[in-house]
Amino acid sequence: MTPVEFTIDEWFCIALARTIRDGEIVFHGFGSPCAQVAMYVAKRTHAPHMVLVEGSTYALDPEPAFIPATSNDWALLRGADHILRFEELFDLAARGQLDRMFLSGAQIDPHGNTNVTAVGGLPRPRVKLGGGGGGCNLSATVRELTLWTTRHRSGRALVADCDFITDLGHRTSLGTRKELGLAGGGPGAMVTELGVFDFPDGRLRLRELFPDVQLDHVLAATGFELDVARDLRAVAPPRAEELAVVRSVDRLGVRRAEFHPRELERRFSRSAHHASCPCCA
Amino acid sequence: MTPVEFTIDEWFCIALARTIRDGEIVFHGFGSPCAQVAMYVAKRTHAPHMVLVEGSTYALDPEPAFIPATSNDWALLRGADHILRFEELFDLAARGQLDRMFLSGAQIDPHGNTNVTAVGGLPRPRVKLGGGGGGCNLSATVRELTLWTTRHRSGRALVADCDFITDLGHRTSLGTRKELGLAGGGPGAMVTELGVFDFPDGRLRLRELFPDVQLDHVLAATGFELDVARDLRAVAPPRAEELAVVRSVDRLGVRRAEFHPRELERRFSRSAHHASCPCCA
């Protein structure tokens, strides 16, 4: 039988998708194609009852013919049940009814704080990043966050301290979420191009590795001492139906824009009738 | 020439209409047919640029075929430019952009406070009235209020002290509007079935009498010492175009429900080619 082939960008989206539970109300934020693709994967595979809230249009459960490279586009309204008002989405989160949001950062610290504002901080940034959108408040109140970065390997993404905290993780120098009076649960999972992480006791921990990645490499690319699960595993390979959604919904391949070109050369394969992946064996 | 005949309910609505200035945003509150009719009179005669906000539907500038006996009815949407949301109307007032509102009361005191909550007050009312709707806040922030009552003659409407203050006049026992931190201008005018009033220095004053009413009768029907303008005049008679609007818009005569049946017997006439009213001569 022909082996099924897939690339890291596809697998990455699928790993993100698996952090969603069925029945959740989930939001991806704008400018986040991997998280966006992941939500369609979840909705069409294991989480049919989730409510998918588009990241800038706030359309509910649309069925786009393709995902455009911008988040506020009518392509993302097609087939939507309804379009929330701006304020309805944020109020939903503020009162604790938004179950999950995806957040990324040019810098992410071990508590899951993220910096999307400025490398080098403000008022004098070395690199002025785009900014946090609604993350500063949403991260405080959403029930659980899934973080992601596609730039772990750079060594600059996972840092001991963010130069600026845009979105809240489990604690900052000013205190824990509880001490800060914040109701949301904080980061529950993180996916990078190297592996999958969780946050036991509010601190980042490596749970799963992509099969072409060595543990030493992950530790070296991480700017702090990284906790590693005792039962470290390989990321479970994509299922055919998950891959099919990635490919059918992201026809323009906008997810790839998040990756360094070299990462996109990472190809994997598994035989179509096997549950296990040959490359992980 | 045939003299023009009209009744007190018609004239009353017209007197109310004249308190509206062109270009104002005006709201009548629900259950207030005389004020409602008055607004259409103003809009179609001297105040074509006013924005007429319907009292319970919050429709803007509708052109109803008739006025129904209830304020929240689709009859009051016909031809409306737009229907404000509930919150938009109240926020408009709270930020000081609603120019005028009409308010009535089973009791009205010399400062223009009104009671539409309970005769005898609460918790043990002698008569539990309907309640104030939004008046408690609106009276605080609307730029100017027009008050009205059709029950002045009863002797129970104009009282020295309201048993309960639902809507704010110029001052209460707790202080002036300014001392209470309220931004609106308070009552600027009042119309009763006996005459027309203003509020110089925040206290009710009789300005005009309907021609079939004696000053002594007004003073006797008023539960406090009533100020009277030195140049007390007769209420200017209706113009033909004003009467025409009353009759064409209020085809069911819902305005009459506000009057004691005996008042409705008050009929007036003027010759069609005279500006002055024979009955006031």
Place this chain on the structure above:
Amino acid sequence: MMRARMLPDKRRTLADAIALVRDGDTVALGGALSYREPMALVRELVRQERRDLRLVGSAHGIDVDLLVGAGAVAAVEQSYVGFEQDLGLAPAYRRAAELGLIAVRETCCYTLLQQLRAAEYGLPFMPVRGVAGTGILALHPEYGEITCPFTGQRLVAVPALAPDVALIHGLSADRRGNVHLRRPFVLDERFAHASRQLIVTVERLAPADEVAEAGIVLPSFLVDAVVEAPLGAHPTSCYPQYAYDRAHLREWVDAAGSDDGVSDYLARYVTGDGEAAYLDAVGDERLRGLCEWKDSTERWMELASA
């Protein structure tokens, strides 16, 4: 476990839906005055003999008066209860208030809105501009005061109000509970977002694409139960389906002047065998007539004067 609100089929019977309401609950009533009040749900509350309810809402009419008359109510926190200049005071409400049988916690439309907003925004309180100096403030020891940290102004602060359940009548819904309403929305949207539970009756259950096409105002994730209840707002209006039944409102106002009158009305219309019995008692001819408002202005005026 998935929350009930996320289930793909939230269709319920009227009885099962009202079983979600408990004695003592704070109940928000949708619609206003003579317009789109949740009367089928109100009648079912009476049938199931709910007690000690706290009613909250803006300006209302027969919904509150009927529940008070039926003895279901402990406290009324509405901005108005009555039948406007036309049919006057609400007889049952008035009597219960004058006899001290209910707590009258009269509110103001805007104060209530700010309390609902606090709940909707996940905030413990909201400031309000007015209320100071009025008797309404004195009725609410739960209100407080707040000083603006920027201007030093003192404002009334009102606590968040999240009703235990909101009852709303709409035009159509799909089985998941996406609801189509037409304006005026009154406080329906705010109730839907602020309340802990939301029960919706609709004139008609419809396919999802039809409801989406008509315009979803209350998205399904806010809805706990959806019930098909044709004419479920009667005797209030539910345009464009039907005008309000002024003659029926007058019948209620006449009956509600005495406890016996209320009992007779309830026996005749409410406590029988559900909504089918109610609609039978009102009569087909009357109900068909109310749908004729759009035939002509003259017909509409005739209905409005009935």
Place this chain on the structure above:
Amino acid sequence: MMRARMLPDKRRTLADAIALVRDGDTVALGGALSYREPMALVRELVRQERRDLRLVGSAHGIDVDLLVGAGAVAAVEQSYVGFEQDLGLAPAYRRAAELGLIAVRETCCYTLLQQLRAAEYGLPFMPVRGVAGTGILALHPEYGEITCPFTGQRLVAVPALAPDVALIHGLSADRRGNVHLRRPFVLDERFAHASRQLIVTVERLAPADEVAEAGIVLPSFLVDAVVEAPLGAHPTSCYPQYAYDRAHLREWVDAAGSDDGVSDYLARYVTGDGEAAYLDAVGDERLRGLCEWKDSTERWMELASA
């Protein structure tokens, strides 16, 4: 005297409308990212050489970047400025921020919403749930703190923000200034209610009944000036009229990497003879193409990849 907002004819030229904006004003920008940004108004601000503007808004792109590049801006209080994962950082904004040429007062969508709500509600402040613990709080010494009088919770308080002027591009309007928009509205409604002045451009001026039929989102009493500016959102989208012009955005991003590039872009596209010259410079063929998004999915995908 009647206020200008109540006049029956508020049609203005682009130049007259932008004359309402003064140096140093706080300017709210409608739309978001690549969608319905008020670009004709933005270009006119550049033509009239406005200076020291403070820009407020949610997540934006070329509108802010162009104004910063043209030297019109003193402070940026947006939640995001950039071109997403596709075209990346906003080059002019980034450079000005890194060189300290502008004050970066980065905000959060929700914080901004609460500040606008305070202005819309006539309140001096609003509480917010989040922000505590983040760097955003430290950027805003004007924020304060408030203690809930009921729960004792301490919350961040943000002051009311009433922009001096909001700039919004819509689909159609009548001469009085009733404006039709289609969703997403982003913050346009809130800007319209909270701002001291509101200037609207539309694809098309239309008869009042046509605008009312399409659906009025911004009623005329909020509007100070309305300008017909076809393609006035270009290079952002204004569906259903036209998709966004990704190739033009890329041209800007490439140019904006240097001051010379910005100057060349402005000379080529902006500082010429008004919007007609702009549209000429972009070219008819390109503009017609953007309207073809609805011809087929394939055509739309082609435009989206241009």
